[in-house]
Amino acid sequence: MTITDLTSMGESQTQVKKEINERLKKLQDEISEYCYQCAKCTSGCEAHKLLELEPHKIIALLKRGLIDEMVNSEVIWTCMSCFKCRERCPQRVAPVEVLFALKNMAVASGKQIPGNYTGWLQSVLSIGLLQDIKNVTTKDNKTITRSTLGLPEISKPTDPNKFQMMLSKLAVEKI
Amino acid sequence: MKYALYPGCVMPTEQYAYEISIREVLPKLGVELIDIEGFSCCGEPLKSVNQMLTLSLSARNIALAEKEGLDIFAPCPMCHLALSESKRILDSDPVMRERVNKFLVDENLVYKGTSNIVHTVDLLHDVIGLEKIKELVKTPLKELKIASHYGCHTIRPSEIGRPDDSENPEKMDRILEIIGAKPEFYSEKLDCCGGLLNANLPESALTKTGQKLKSVQEQGFDAFVDVCPWCHRQYDAKQTKAGETVAAKLDMPVFYLTQLIGLAFGISSEKLGLNLNQSPVEKISVRGK
Numbered sequence: 001m002t003i004t005d006l007t008s009m010g011e012s013q014t015q016v017k018k019e020i021n022e023r024l025k026k027l028q029d030e031i032s033e034y035c036y037q038c039a040k041c042t043s044g045c046e047a048h049k050l051l052e053l054e055p056h057k058i059i060a061l062l063k064r065g066l067i068d069e070m071v072n073s074e075v076i077w078t079c080m081s082c083f084k085c086r087e088r089c090p091q092r093v094a095p096v097e098v099l100f101a102l103k104n105m106a107v108a109s110g111k112q113i114p115g116n117y118t119g120w121l122q123s124v125l126s127i128g129l130l131q132d133i134k135n136v137t138t139k140d141n142k143t144i145t146r147s148t149l150g151l152p153e154i155s156k157p158t159d160p161n162k163f164q165m166m167l168s169k170l171a172v173e174k175i
Numbered sequence: 176m177k178y179a180l181y182p183g184c185v186m187p188t189e190q191y192a193y194e195i196s197i198r199e200v201l202p203k204l205g206v207e208l209i210d211i212e213g214f215s216c217c218g219e220p221l222k223s224v225n226q227m228l229t230l231s232l233s234a235r236n237i238a239l240a241e242k243e244g245l246d247i248f249a250p251c252p253m254c255h256l257a258l259s260e261s262k263r264i265l266d267s268d269p270v271m272r273e274r275v276n277k278f279l280v281d282e283n284l285v286y287k288g289t290s291n292i293v294h295t296v297d298l299l300h301d302v303i304g305l306e307k308i309k310e311l312v313k314t315p316l317k318e319l320k321i322a323s324h325y326g327c328h329t330i331r332p333s334e335i336g337r338p339d340d341s342e343n344p345e346k347m348d349r350i351l352e353i354i355g356a357k358p359e360f361y362s363e364k365l366d367c368c369g370g371l372l373n374a375n376l377p378e379s380a381l382t383k384t385g386q387k388l389k390s391v392q393e394q395g396f397d398a399f400v401d402v403c404p405w406c407h408r409q410y411d412a413k414q415t416k417a418g419e420t421v422a423a424k425l426d427m428p429v430f431y432l433t434q435l436i437g438l439a440f441g442i443s444s445e446k447l448g449l450n451l452n453q454s455p456v457e458k459i460s461v462r463g464k
Binding site: 079117166167169 | 182187194211212226277282342365376377
């Protein structure tokens, strides 16, 4: 079980891609029609202020069917998932959800996953958690961890094999 | 009142101050926290990679608590959102539920939809209640001027059902008032910490953090309070670096809400993990202002 199984465009991912495509098609057909480009989403967008993400333009491009262009663009990875666009849209269009679908498509298409997402995924596959227990330093320079603080054993999957089996099914089954 | 404590990933692997203060304060308010073996990541940080993964991981975690017949307390807003959203989907879509349950079968788990999910804010404000909190206050916080930070996932998207209002959250502020502090409005209140950008744009994440904290500091707040291990990591542990990105020397004490409640209850700073905070909390906790 590797990251590739879960993310790349191996044979098994055909179905995943098909499903994400259907999701995007549905968003394109049903959602983008409601958008009248008021740009309220962009005015509140946390990533817009810093990284020039323009959610209303994402919807405009979706409406025109320029999905591949967006899947190949780095801008879809600047969303901070603050959900303000989804919250404030007067037409209940949710650009953040379109962005999730586009990023999922980029991953399923075998594009390079940016930054540490791969590390997070790898960690979840091996220990069930985003990261393992860390040592931290206190103000007075003592190194401590869960056990020194008297915290109980961390909760994580008890049978890693069975846990991985579930994740691998997720990768290969016709989901 | 009994809850399965769903710790998630960030709190139990590095944000120990949140966990230790929760385990200290909540039992005093009549909450029995039950530890369950076998939890995994909620999947929310991986939503950009594969949403089906998020849905399945959350369903799996809920199913573990359901097996014990317990409701879930998720102190991390990101976990709380993932679990709540999955519950919403699975409770309304029998086809999806059947599909997800197929993934869970190897671990002898099944999602049924019987457990409720709470976060720190609604557990304290709605379930326990302000009166109960007030009863335990021994050393009120002496009118500390506090900026409360709810965190995006605590309040949005409201369609999923969140612990507080999306545009005017105030439950944390009400709690802070009850323990003697003086929470005040500031116009950056709903701004994002940028924490999720740590995955791929960590410098930008720091800038988001720095911008908000700089503004809070300029407005003369005594302390900054949050309820999210992701946000807290940004504002507390990364405060100095965040300041550098916005050319500011930041020295803002940053607390978890549960730490401040503990202080007002007269619990020692050690038991609340205050020595774990990297921001200058001693400005407040030692002097009591």
